[in-house]
Amino acid sequence: MTNKVLLIFFLFAISSPSLSKDINTECKEFIKNSEISENNANQKEKLLFEKGVLWKVITPKNKVNYLYGTMHSQDYLVSKYPHEVKHVLVNSKKLILEVIPDNISNSVYIDRMYYKNSKRLDQILDGVFFERLKQQLDSYNLSENQIKKIKYLKPWAAFNLIGRPKPVRAPSLESNLFRLAKERGLIVESLESMDNIISSLEKINEADQINILKDTICNRKEIIRDIKKLVNLYVNRDIVGIRAFNDIKHSNKRFYDQFMQIMLDDRNKKMLKTIKEEFEFGDVFVAVGISHLIANNSLLELLNDQGYKLEVIY
Structure with a gap:
């Protein structure tokens, strides 16, 4: 089964005995094929850290900055930032998020999630x-318009x-960080645009996207x-647990x-360049998805x- 990290409508269900039988048969075969490909030995490896979501980062020139691993979720357990995070953020000069969580980003996402050519x-x-x-x-709870557009997703x-x-x-953790930074007068920038992230997703060929969807x-x-x-x-800041969780099940190697190369490794290289440049000024707080900080070839490892x-720090 696909790795859970791979890492946001109302219709009446169609009741049909033959449909139910067909989808169950299709899924059984799909799951069977996935399970066969999951026989990859889990290699134990030494981690830089076993717990944590917030790190102090000191540059070779002794400039102090911070890296915070977030989880892209509206879950109330996740969306409220800890006191330790707030203390560090409000004493920084700049917040850099993975992407700015505003209406512009949301509009870009909505615009690009649908086919505009003859594909359906x-x-x-x-x-x-x-x-x-x-x-x-x-x-x-899709709107009537969203229901009509499902076939174009x-x-x-x-x-x-x-x-x-x-x-x-409920606001996400990133939205709450963004709001706090604005209230405190911090400069707020992003490592990527929503267009950048979607362009990375669309580098995955369509057949593999269909495979993930199935x-x-x-x-x-x-x-x-x-x-x-x-x-x-995540709430328990359990890096070992998160790594083990993400490594247990995934589709064929x-x-x-390929997915990890596109969505983590390639993006981390681009992020690293920007982060290093910003860290030269000091007092910069960078917040990115926790996987960017703890997976293989992570930002923490590279730094x-x-x-x-x-x-x-926490």
Whole structure:
């Protein structure tokens, strides 16, 4: 089954015995194939840190800055920043987020999540999977316009939507950090734009995107349940647990390696360049998804290898 990190509508469910049989058969075969490809030995490796989400980073020129690993979630357990994080942030001069959580970013996301050419999701996704997708979207309270546009969703947009709990009317952790920084008069910038992130997602070929979508459709209940486990690991700042959780299940090695290369490794290299430049000024607070800080070839590893001193603050 696809790695849970891979890492935001109302329809009437279609009741049909033959449809149910078909999707169950399709999913059984899909899960079987995924399980066969999951026989990758989990290698134990020495980690820089076993716990933590907030680090002090001292440059070779002794400038002090901070790196904070976030979780992209509206879960109330995650979205409220700890006192230790607030103390460091309000005493910084600049906040740099992975992406600015504003209406502009949201509009870009919504604009790019739909096909604008002749392509349609219901034409490239097998019919039984598309019908199950529509049933699963029943709990997402879509507007009438969104319902009409389901067939134009791009695969990555569809699996991002159903691969997470139903959104709640609550700000994310990044939104709360953004608001606090603005209230305190900090400069706020981002490492990437929403266009950058979506362009990275769309480097994954369409066949692999469809593969992820089928996986998500077939295993959605387990994925949602496991997200709750991941939230608890994050709240407890358990790096070892998060790493183990993310390494346990993923699809075939070729795809997993490609996904990690595109969505983490390549982006980390670009982020690192910007972060190093900003850290030369000192008093900079950078907040990015926790995976960017603790996965293989993480920002923490790259900075450590280049002579930056790292210290867990929280």
